[in-house]
Amino acid sequence: MKLSITIMIVVLIVVFAIAVYVLIKFRRKKGQTDVPEQVEGNFKLEIIWTVIPLILVFILAVPTVQKIFAFGDDHYNEKGSVQVKVTSHQYWWEFEYPQYGVKTAQELVFPTGKNIAFELKTADVLHSFWVPSLSGKMDTNPDGTINRFSFSTDKEGVYRGKCAELCGPSHGLMEFKVKAVNPDSFDKWVAAMKAPAVLPKDQALAETFKKSCLSCHAVGDQGGPVAPNLTGIGSRESVAGILLNEGQDGGKPVKENLKTWLEDPQAVKPGNKMPAPKDLGLTDEQIDGIADYLANYKLNY
Template identity: 30%
Template sequence: MVGTFRPRRLASAALLGALALGLAACGGEYPNSTFNHHTEYNTAIDALWDKLLFWGTLVFIAVEAGLVYTIFRYRRRPGGEKPKQVHGNTALEITWTAIPAVILIFIAIPTVSTIFKTQAKAAPEALQVEVIGHQWWWEFKYPQLGITTANELYLPNGRTVNFALKTADVLHSFWIPQMGGKRDLISNHTNYVWFTPNADLPSSAWNGFCAEFCGASHANMRFRAFTVTPAEFEQWVAHQKQPAVFKAPAPVPAPASAAAPGAASVQLASLQQNAAADSSPAVPVWAFPKERVEAEFAYIIPTAKLPAGLTYDESLLAQGDAERGRQLFSRSTCIGCHTIAGTPFASPIGPNLTHVGTRHTIAGGLYPNDAKHLAYWIKSAPHMKPGSIMPTIGKGLTDPVRKNVISAGGLTDPEIADIVAYLQALK
């Protein structure tokens, strides 16, 4: 059967294609886009992308034009002759071999140049940051500054930052889309990547991700990056170098006439303990302002929902006592995994909590850092985040991973409220 050309069918296909392109162009803002020039790294990558897209588009147009011409020029017609087969056309074979080779040269030169540029060693004066990926949270160390923090990365505008990428367990991948620099964390090997946030970039907040599947909570392994002015970065560094600042209310001394024998020494010890805990910081507390995040960078605010079936008496949070929480923390299982600078307890297993009260998120960037979400997280982290190695602590609950009922060592809802008050007070 001889086919016939139908303009109406072609017009319908063209209309459908135009509609699809129109819908694709109707997107809004993309806060995690890599197509920007916030660092020299993603400027170089964007320039390479533009070149490859340009040459790829030319090849596509040329190939499709030849294909469409051939389809229409040599389509079957009623009474048409059978086309002759031509073999061994040397000129044609040389042409279709030479053209792709020339195109590859135009692609290879900028590609190799960009690889050498982005793989070169960072400048000697670069700020060094050690990135350690854990299942499923991020640890950031500033070895030149003596600072360790978790899930929140502060970078000064205008200064090159050299990242040493390591993993504590499986493969991960460090990526801040707006900054560029996606690179893998490989077991028993250190990878490096560096970039410089633009000097004229205003203080901003960005999302960071793990871009390599690493287990059950891979999609929940997030962090926040803050690019700040050099002066703001110095403020943040000075604050981070301080021990935890804990403001606990001073105890009310009993009247001297009512004091029991020996009570004076107990009272003095209590006052000394609280004076140490209430020591004022040598420098002001500084972190990226939460009001700016809410007003300008809402896309970094977590939106994860609380899990169904996990309950907590939220009315207790208003009654939480930070001093009781400090004492509970120091004798509970918490000290087996977490470090708080300025206390005698230190463990590198979990995130460093020294200034946790100034952070914007908890649980590897999955939930906002407020009293409500912190209470649920402490009660049962495995319910909040699949695969979390932090065990269930809420007394009477069944741990979803270990399948045991928490009894000895578990915390009641009022005790959790006290620990929440303590952690939120760590500025």
């Protein structure tokens, strides 16, 4: 990429220099009536500006092909790779770790220093999985054209993930968070994810939560797979991928974000599939209770 930018800048400078020289030197002067020499062409010059670009293209082509094949290598079943099955939905991301038996959503957690091998597919329309700071993007296609690719990083941190293929009204809001943590933390995270579900302490609220939320969502070992997994949502960096929590630039308290979402999901992500809790018969009090419960559902890792 650096090579291509360098070559291109050189090309730009050459062309611009010739253009500026010509435009200054060969302006028509007042009273100029003679007819300039009608040059048909110049074989030597024309060969030069055919051959030099050809050579430049060749110089660029060699590393390009090398990189393409390196990128195309399938590391999915290699020893030491952390497998992640990514499934994209309108408008959220599901991450499954088949080696660990863990499923989560909206926040991809992985250990530093290891090769993270992705298998990408979609549950509905085409999306494209992209973590700009870490790697290029890859489309998530339906069954039959599933893609694999991998990346790794040594730097711990929180990165932005995005959807890069038009997928409907909320395409622009289909972000997710990527968290690179050290291998120890990752193991702790896996253990915490596998721990039994923590339900609201208030019995009545727990019932409501089970009835209204867990028919689609899951926490720990309970609930369904249709909607994003909520295990440990209180310790994530964002709610719904775009309502940033405290600690992020412009972030707000988790509970506030959860309430914003629960009060009117369509206002946050137009066209998403979640019914408004109020339409399911939840009262403001119950919504507040659930937001409070989820905000405090944290994982230690």
